[in-house]
Amino acid sequence: MKSKVTALAISAALVAPSAFAQEMTIVSWGGSYSKSQQLAYHEPYTAKTGITIINDDSSAEAVAKIRAMNEAGNVTWDVVDVVASDAMRLCDEGLAEELDHDAVLAAAPDGTSATEDFGDLIVSDCFVPQIVYSTTFGYRTDMVGDTPPSSICDVFDLEKYPGKRSLQKRPIDNMEWALYCDGVAKEDIYDVLGTPEGVERGLAKLDTIKDSVVWWTAGAETPQLLADGEVVMGSTFNGRLFSAIAEQGQPIGMLWDMQSFDLDGWIIPAGLSDERKQRALEYLFFATDTQRLADQAKYISYGPARKSSAPLVGKHASLGIDMAPHMPTDPANAGNVHIYDYEWWADNRDDLDAKFQAWLAK
Amino acid sequence: MAALTPISRKPMSLVLPTIAAAGGFLGIFVGASNGSTLMGLVIGAVVVAALGLFFIGVLKNEQLSKWISIVLVAVAGFVLGGIPGFILGAIFGWFFHWFTYWLYEGRYRARLLPYLTPGQVLWHYSFLVICGAIFVFLITPILVVMPLSFNAQDFFTFTPEMLRFDPEGYSLKHYRDFFTNNEWQRSFKNSLLIAPIATVISVSLGTLAAIGLSQSHVPGRRAIMAILISPMIVPLIISATGMFFFYSDIGNWLEGTLGLPKTFVGYVKVVLAHAVLGIPFVIITVTATLVGFDRSLTRAAANMGANPVTTFFRVQMPLILPGVISGGLFAFITSFDEVVVVLFIGSASQKTLPWQMFTGLREQISPTILAVATILVVISIALLTTVELLRRRSERLRGMSPS
Numbered sequence: 057m058k059s060k061v062t063a064l065a066i067s068a069a070l071v072a073p074s075a076f077a078q079e080m081t082i083v084s085w086g087g088s089y090s091k092s093q094q095l096a097y098h099e100p101y102t103a104k105t106g107i108t109i110i111n112d113d114s115s116a117e118a119v120a121k122i123r124a125m126n127e128a129g130n131v132t133w134d135v136v137d138v139v140a141s142d143a144m145r146l147c148d149e150g151l152a153e154e155l156d157h158d159a160v161l162a163a164a165p166d167g168t169s170a171t172e173d174f175g176d177l178i179v180s181d182c183f184v185p186q187i188v189y190s191t192t193f194g195y196r197t198d199m200v201g202d203t204p205p206s207s208i209c210d211v212f213d214l215e216k217y218p219g220k221r222s223l224q225k226r227p228i229d230n231m232e233w234a235l236y237c238d239g240v241a242k243e244d245i246y247d248v249l250g251t252p253e254g255v256e257r258g259l260a261k262l263d264t265i266k267d268s269v270v271w272w273t274a275g276a277e278t279p280q281l282l283a284d285g286e287v288v289m290g291s292t293f294n295g296r297l298f299s300a301i302a303e304q305g306q307p308i309g310m311l312w313d314m315q316s317f318d319l320d321g322w323i324i325p326a327g328l329s330d331e332r333k334q335r336a337l338e339y340l341f342f343a344t345d346t347q348r349l350a351d352q353a354k355y356i357s358y359g360p361a362r363k364s365s366a367p368l369v370g371k372h373a374s375l376g377i378d379m380a381p382h383m384p385t386d387p388a389n390a391g392n393v394h395i396y397d398y399e400w401w402a403d404n405r406d407d408l409d410a411k412f413q414a415w416l417a418k
Numbered sequence: 419m420a421a422l423t424p425i426s427r428k429p430m431s432l433v434l435p436t437i438a439a440a441g442g443f444l445g446i447f448v449g450a451s452n453g454s455t456l457m458g459l460v461i462g463a464v465v466v467a468a469l470g471l472f473f474i475g476v477l478k479n480e481q482l483s484k485w486i487s488i489v490l491v492a493v494a495g496f497v498l499g500g501i502p503g504f505i506l507g508a509i510f511g512w513f514f515h516w517f518t519y520w521l522y523e524g525r526y527r528a529r530l531l532p533y534l535t536p537g538q539v540l541w542h543y544s545f546l547v548i549c550g551a552i553f554v555f556l557i558t559p560i561l562v563v564m565p566l567s568f569n570a571q572d573f574f575t576f577t578p579e580m581l582r583f584d585p586e587g588y589s590l591k592h593y594r595d596f597f598t599n600n601e602w603q604r605s606f607k608n609s610l611l612i613a614p615i616a617t618v619i620s621v622s623l624g625t626l627a628a629i630g631l632s633q634s635h636v637p638g639r640r641a642i643m644a645i646l647i648s649p650m651i652v653p654l655i656i657s658a659t660g661m662f663f664f665y666s667d668i669g670n671w672l673e674g675t676l677g678l679p680k681t682f683v684g685y686v687k688v689v690l691a692h693a694v695l696g697i698p699f700v701i702i703t704v705t706a707t708l709v710g711f712d713r714s715l716t717r718a719a720a721n722m723g724a725n726p727v728t729t730f731f732r733v734q735m736p737l738i739l740p741g742v743i744s745g746g747l748f749a750f751i752t753s754f755d756e757v758v759v760v761l762f763i764g765s766a767s768q769k770t771l772p773w774q775m776f777t778g779l780r781e782q783i784s785p786t787i788l789a790v791a792t793i794l795v796v797i798s799i800a801l802l803t804t805v806e807l808l809r810r811r812s813e814r815l816r817g818m819s820p821s
Contacts, residue, residue, distance in 0.1 A: 079680075081765060081766045081767070086777050086778070086781030086782055087781040087784075110766040110767050111601060112765070113777040113778075113781055114777070116780070128666035129666065129670060130669060130670055132680075132766075274783075275781065276783040279573070283571070284573070304572055304573070
């Protein structure tokens with residue numbers, strides 16, 4: 057009896073102060089991307105509500121961790137930043153909350169509803185789009201001679217641009233680029249890739265540069281390799297290249313041809329208590345309104361997902377340069393764009409991953 | 419040390435090939451960084467052999483040839499690699515000169531026993547070189563980190579400015595980032611909170627277990643010992659997976675039934691998990707010191723009226739303290755360095771320093787990690803020095819000579 061009373065007294069003493077300091081855990085990708093969210097979303101939100109936000113840079117293993125947490129009945133995350141394909145997987149498995157976008161998100165300042173403002177970027181019922189980013193190439197300006205690469209196929213041209221190149225260690229994008237440079241028309245890429253011969257053809261094209269490829273898994277690797285001059289060119293997320301070029305002053309140029317568009321956004325994991333879910337929704341309402349999305353573009357060169365945010369994109373917060381020309385969505389950069397097909401990859405990912413890994417090991 | 423063996427000059431047929439080999443070896447590195455490894459090898463061997471021949475055969479003046487060697491190679495280094503090349507060149511030049519005369523005059527034989535065969539002499543020096551190489555391989559990765567942490571850029575790269583020793587290339591900004599960035603500060607505080615508490619728990623429980631298991635009348639001692647040590651043997655990732663589900667249930671119960679706050683429960687889980695990982699180290703070190711502990715001392719204490727608790731703290735504990743302390747150090751380092759278990763069990767509010775370094779390395783290759791590594795190395799050296807000084811002091815006070 058006595059021990060029970062003591063336990064209650066201790067717990068009361070511990071609960072009391074914690075009632076004032078509310079915390080929520082937001083999961084994201086880390087690095088300069090998390091920093092931009094910190095400055096554009098988290099800090100204003102904490103100032104407004106007094107809720108402390110803790111960053112967990114675990115988005116890379118979000119799907120596996122949410123599964124494990126769900127199984128253990130102990131979901132410690134409140135809002136999670138994931139790429140669209142992960143959001144679709146989590147939604148299909150019932151691990152993310154389905155949302156009624158018009159009811160939980162802010163309308164645009166002119167009254168346009170959220171669903172219309174985001175348009176077809178809402179690729180899943182669980183997904184609140186945040187940014188459009190692209191996987192594209194950067195090259196060392198001092199290592200390519202007088203004619204910098206201007207076409208994606210220059211990546212496969214070892215005679216014109218000898219030296220190492222870094223590519224992401226996965227079939228997505230690489231297979232499409234390989235087929236495109238092997239002469240497949242852009243609109244036929246997924247039809248060709250759907251056949252066993254098409255896969256062979258893509259891998260055969262990659263084979264021509266295999267000995268010169270450094271494979272990367274983390275977005276920070278290509279900027280580091282370029283800064284070291286270990287590779288002539290390499291693919292990575294466009295925001296990383298922007299920060300290496302504009303903020304670090306590295307001799308790197310952008311190759312936007314056939315950049316691969318992708319989406320990144322928020323989900324709320326399933327299984328939160330009503331109180332925590334409510335708090336997560338309030339955060340999302342705040343962090344995805346028109347002004348906040350435009351604010352984020354002050355810190356990193358990713359395009360805001362709302363149409364209404366685009367005109368509000370201004371200058372870089374500390375460098376004072378115009379951000380619009382560095383956005384993957386800028387007309388000058390988006391002349392030839394590769395739209396990555398979620399549905400197709402959702403169906404074929406496992407199969408192609410296996411073939412790609414087998415090819416890598418050869 | 420005085421010379422053990424009288425020395426005599428050696429023939430050029432021994433000296434020249436040896437110094438040429440050494441020159442060729444260093445030439446490989448110079449050549450590799452300037453385009454052609456083979457050229458470096460050949461040029462290095464020829465240049466060093468020619469210099470040796472010139473010094474010994476023509477100049478015959480050790481002091482003069484020393485300075486000629488230093489200046490010549492330093493200038494060559496400057497031409498190839500600027501100021502760093504100049505410094506390295508001067509060192510190489512000094513080394514070649516010293517090496518040449520060391521061989522030629524037979525000085526290498528002076529400090530060895532007179533009856534050693536040439537094979538044994540060769541082995542003696544090969545052994546020293548191997549030891550030196552092992553030392554270099556252990557230390558270099560740590561030393562390389564330190565200058566890089568002062569990089570003015572956000573990359574793990576020696577920039578041209580850094581190599582020119584230009585102050586522009588250096589900056590303290592990564593240290594500033596560590597001390598002002600909330601995430602780094604939070605994880606640093608978490609590590610400083612979790613590791614000591616986990617250490618105290620492991621040391622108390624581990625010492626008790628070791629003392630209990632050292633009693634001969636405990637049944638199944640070996641089996642119990644094996645179970646207690648298992649966290650050290652089972653692969654960490656497996657323990658971590660099991661712990662994740664185990665502590666999730668405990669955490670849910672603490673939060674749900676007792677109503678404890680989430681953050682507090684999170685700390686409890688991580689501290690307990692780290693304590694479990696630390697216990698085997700304490701058990702092993704304390705068991706080892708208990709082997710040398712004289713049991714008749716406890717009987718003597720009991721004979722003089724001390725109860726078991728007094729006996730433990732006044733008689734046994736001071737004698738096994740070295741084992742307890744080194745076990746405690748291991749337990750502390752286990753918790754302070756641990757990344758797998760905390761990734762599984764902790765949530766972001768329990769993020770520790772290794773966790774932050776791990777994600778930092780994966781998501782953003784930031785030299786802040788190197789700055790933190792440098793700080794940790796400095797702290798470790800300071801801690802070990804303090805412990806060593808305290809140990810010597812206490813031995814001096816107890817009238818023993820420091821060993």
